[in-house]
Amino acid sequence: MADGRAERVATGVAATAPLLRLSGVSKVFAGGVTALDGLDLALHEGDFVSLLGPSGCGKSTALRLIAGLAPPTSGHITWRGGSEPDLGVVFQEPTLAPWSTVFDNVWLPLRLSGQTRTEARERVEGALAAVGLDGFAKAYPRALSGGMKMRVSIARAMVTEPKLLLMDEPFAALDEITRFKLNDDVLRLQQSLGCTVIFVTHSVFESVFLSNRIVVMAARPGRVVTELANDAPYPRDQAFRTSHDYVEHCRAASEALRAAMEVPA
């Protein structure tokens, strides 16, 4: 296990420059609220980073800044190679177009980059199969359950085979059984695509199960308090969820989170 980690660190960190680096990134909104205060984070290829914290800790703001939806007030966001790579995004809501079929919803990112339906067909069908929704291409979102809608959303994020996947509390609104299943699926997809993931969550269990790095954040102002490494090997499965290792990591993360909530600003 220790060897696996050493290898991972050696290939992931030492060999290449970080995919994305945030240095001293702050965001102050017009009302004077400091949503994010001096965030430093280096993201390496293949990382699965969870941003874990209470509401108001700026974790979603951090994601919006990385996605380029808003500029930082101060600090820098630097990408390897100078420009933003292909991104995939999954929001807390499935955010599907209700007037479009499942196929058309997943086609959207490719359509926006100029691919016709025929050109995109193979990749869209592949993405739908990867999330277990083959056979639902012609359905409309309203006919699907909450978990299935989220799967469509994930398929849409994956269809461009992005380098970086941003997930903003994607499973917060789902029941636990569905959430566990989707956690498994996300890990499997990340492994097969080899993409890097930033996963915003307020669930300790989810962050421990999914990520190799857990960034613990505190609120008012939003800031990073500590970072925990989770070196349990991938692929992680049901056995990991019941392992001693998992429980230990959960306890460590819970304590870090509790400490974070007590630290005065």
Next chain:
Amino acid sequence: MSDIPLSGAPLSSPVDREEQARQRQRRLERLGAWVMPALVVGITLLGWDWVVRANEIPHYILPGPGLVGETLIEDWSILYPALQITLTITMLALATAVALGVGLAILFSLSKWIEMSLFPYAVILQVTPIISIAPLIFIYVDSKLAGLLICAWIVAFFPILSNTTLGLNSADHGLRDLFRIYGASRWQTLRLLQIPSAMPFFLAGLKIAGGLSLIGAVVAEYVAGTGGVGSGLAYTILEASYRLDIARMFAALALIALTGVAIFATTSLIAHLCLRRWHESALTRER
């Protein structure tokens, strides 16, 4: 499984009694939606006929429904051209309202500044009663047809404009973000996000505008007041009233009402066909 099969209850569809009752109820309601209004209309006509006969009301005060029906057939050569004129003005006004209303709404959605500058004019146009603008229009516009068209258009224009503007601005914020992240062009965002989001709003506006354009066409013709060739149903009513031909007034009125109902039915059907696959308003829920 091996229990006695109830006679008449097919084994393949094990529906409980409450569900059966509900199905029966649904069938009844579907039938009632047609039968009940027809029944009410029938009773009203009979009542009307009875009142006229029992009180021996002369036909130049209140004609019976039978006489109105006869007049509708006998005067068809007068009524039909008038109906055509009214329909033409109504449809042209509605089409212009849709084209300009949607066009202006898209322009508004592209530029907040244009919206801020022009929206007050749209509101003023809407809140000023058409009957008080119409005389001015007929002074400045030579063609009577064009004048009528402008009046009907003014009335029908606003619901299309305001509803479509609202619709274009009500696209889901998450989807807007998604379009930005994927680098969608202004045109792509309009076509693939804003216009579909605006459809339910636009179609609701269309239903209102359809009825209003007919009202506008009729009201404007009362103001225009001149008859002759190429006058519509409103003028037919005016002229018949001068002659105390009450039956023809009723016949023309019935045609206007039927036209209104037909427009409403058509716009409702269009809305249903456009939205039935996805919008809540057009869906029936299995309960």
